[in-house]
Amino acid sequence: MHIYADNAATTKMSSTSINAMLPYLNNIYGNPSSLHSVGQKANEALFSARSKIAELINCNPNEIIFTSGGSEADNQAIISAAKLGAAKGKKHIISTAFEHHAVLHTLNKLESEGYEITLLDVHENGLITPNQVNDAIREDTCLVTVMYANNEIGTIQPIAEIGEICRQKGVLFHTDAVQAAGHLPIDVKKQNIDMLSLSAHKFNGPKGVGLLYAKRGIKLSNLIEGGAQERGKRGGTENIPAIMGMAAALEESCSHMEETAAYLTKLRDKLISGLSKIPHSALNGDEISRLPNNVNFCFEGIEGESLLLLLDDKGIYASSGSACTSGSLDPSHVLLSIGRPHEIAHGSLRLSLSKENTEEEVDYIIESVSEVVSYLRSISPVWRNLTEGKQKFIIK
Numbered sequence: 001m002h003i004y005a006d007n008a009a010t011t012k013m014s015s016t017s018i019n020a021m022l023p024y025l026n027n028i029y030g031n032p033s034s035l036h037s038v039g040q041k042a043n044e045a046l047f048s049a050r051s052k053i054a055e056l057i058n059c060n061p062n063e064i065i066f067t068s069g070g071s072e073a074d075n076q077a078i079i080s081a082a083k084l085g086a087a088k089g090k091k092h093i094i095s096t097a098f099e100h101h102a103v104l105h106t107l108n109k110l111e112s113e114g115y116e117i118t119l120l121d122v123h124e125n126g127l128i129t130p131n132q133v134n135d136a137i138r139e140d141t142c143l144v145t146v147m148y149a150n151n152e153i154g155t156i157q158p159i160a161e162i163g164e165i166c167r168q169k170g171v172l173f174h175t176d177a178v179q180a181a182g183h184l185p186i187d188v189k190k191q192n193i194d195m196l197s198l199s200a201h202k203f204n205g206p207k208g209v210g211l212l213y214a215k216r217g218i219k220l221s222n223l224i225e226g227g228a229q230e231r232g233k234r235g236g237t238e239n240i241p242a243i244m245g246m247a248a249a250l251e252e253s254c255s256h257m258e259e260t261a262a263y264l265t266k267l268r269d270k271l272i273s274g275l276s277k278i279p280h281s282a283l284n285g286d287e288i289s290r291l292p293n294n295v296n297f298c299f300e301g302i303e304g305e306s307l308l309l310l311l312d313d314k315g316i317y318a319s320s321g322s323a324c325t326s327g328s329l330d331p332s333h334v335l336l337s338i339g340r341p342h343e344i345a346h347g348s349l350r351l352s353l354s355k356e357n358t359e360e361e362v363d364y365i366i367e368s369v370s371e372v373v374s375y376l377r378s379i380s381p382v383w384r385n386l387t388e389g390k391q392k393f394i395i396k
């Protein structure tokens with residue numbers, strides 16, 4: 001049995017995406033900046049990918065900069081807005097405590113350079129409110145950056161409302177939409193988004209490619225100096241095969257969005273109700289305002305790492321949080337931000353599904369997780385203390 005349930009970390013490429021790349025790995029290998037016809041064919045492809053993606057997120061093709069992925073797009077968006085703000089004497093930035101590290105670490109760096117950062121508290125259901133943003137905006141605020149959907153607990157933020165507040169107050173609004181793309185509708189106009197980051201490998205496209213949408217008129221700062229590619233905002237020969245793969249993957253995900261979401265929601269809710277039966281367990285994040293494919297639980301009295309290894313033995317590939325945190329012993333900053341204490345945050349499990357998963361697989365996951373949690377508790381000194389009443393249960 002091989003069950004891949006770690007789609008928030010990365011996804012399997014779709015055959016549509018692979019096939020869209022192949023001609024550009026084979027015959028159409030020209031440099032889009034070259035004037036001869038091999039180059040011009042590549043340039044036409046680049047234009048077609050840009051136009052297709054622009055249509056899917058409702059922007060103009062020249063408002064898109066192709067990047068090496070979500071992290072680069074997040075960095076470029078935030079650094080650009082910070083520099084634009086500084087030029088007007090505005091050096092205050094608002095974000096949330098549970099952003100991706102590509103956002104949080106960029107903000108840390110800006111803080112060390114004299115910017116003031118406000119990280120909004122996340123409610124225990126994994127959501128922030130537009131009011132919190134409204135109350136935090138000051139005269140010197142230059143940017144609000146709030147993710148569309150969280151990569152660990154899947155909660156979906158009210159970004160259109162947040163964008164509206166920012167627009168009224170004349171503050172730039174960026175959203176990291178890396179987890180949302182392909183799963184949730186994106187319309188940068190309707191959702192009042194000034195800047196948005198995407199990454200292809202989260203929606204069945206290739207790794208190492210993403211994009212930054214920046215509304216016309218926003219002057220971007222370069223992270224990479226070089227040639228005139230990407231309107232001079234991102235030097236380097238464009239990765240045409242990857243860009244073609246990304247455009248095809250996004251088009252495919254968007255065209256099946258509703259039916260995929262309906263299918264995944266059914267699997268997700270079955271998984272949530274099955275895992276809820278495990279005693280002293282709790283779902284992390286709101287039950288309703290969450291990605292159709294995300295399940296994240298805490299189990300009291302166990303270590304997430306041991307749980308993952310034993311699930312791996314059973315052919316189930318999951319995560320204890322983000323790929324970046326699962327390599328370290330620190331508990332997830334996302335779970336801490338929603339008020340889970342350290343010892344509970346350590347016993348977490350994230351299962352992120354795809355349309356390739358089946359109901360039978362979900363049954364097998366529920367059975368396996370229940371078994372493994374019972375086993376780990378049977379050998380856990382913490383669990384013994386809890387059951388003998390020497391220590392109080394935190395999860396009911």
Ligand SMILES: *Cc1c(COP(=O)(O)O)cnc(C)c1O
Pocket residue numbers: 008068069070071072074100102147149150151176177178179199200202208209210
């Ligand atoms: C994966 C992810 C990123 C980083 O994207 P890369 O393309 O891997 O650099 C950023 N933000 C979120 C929410 C993510 O899930």
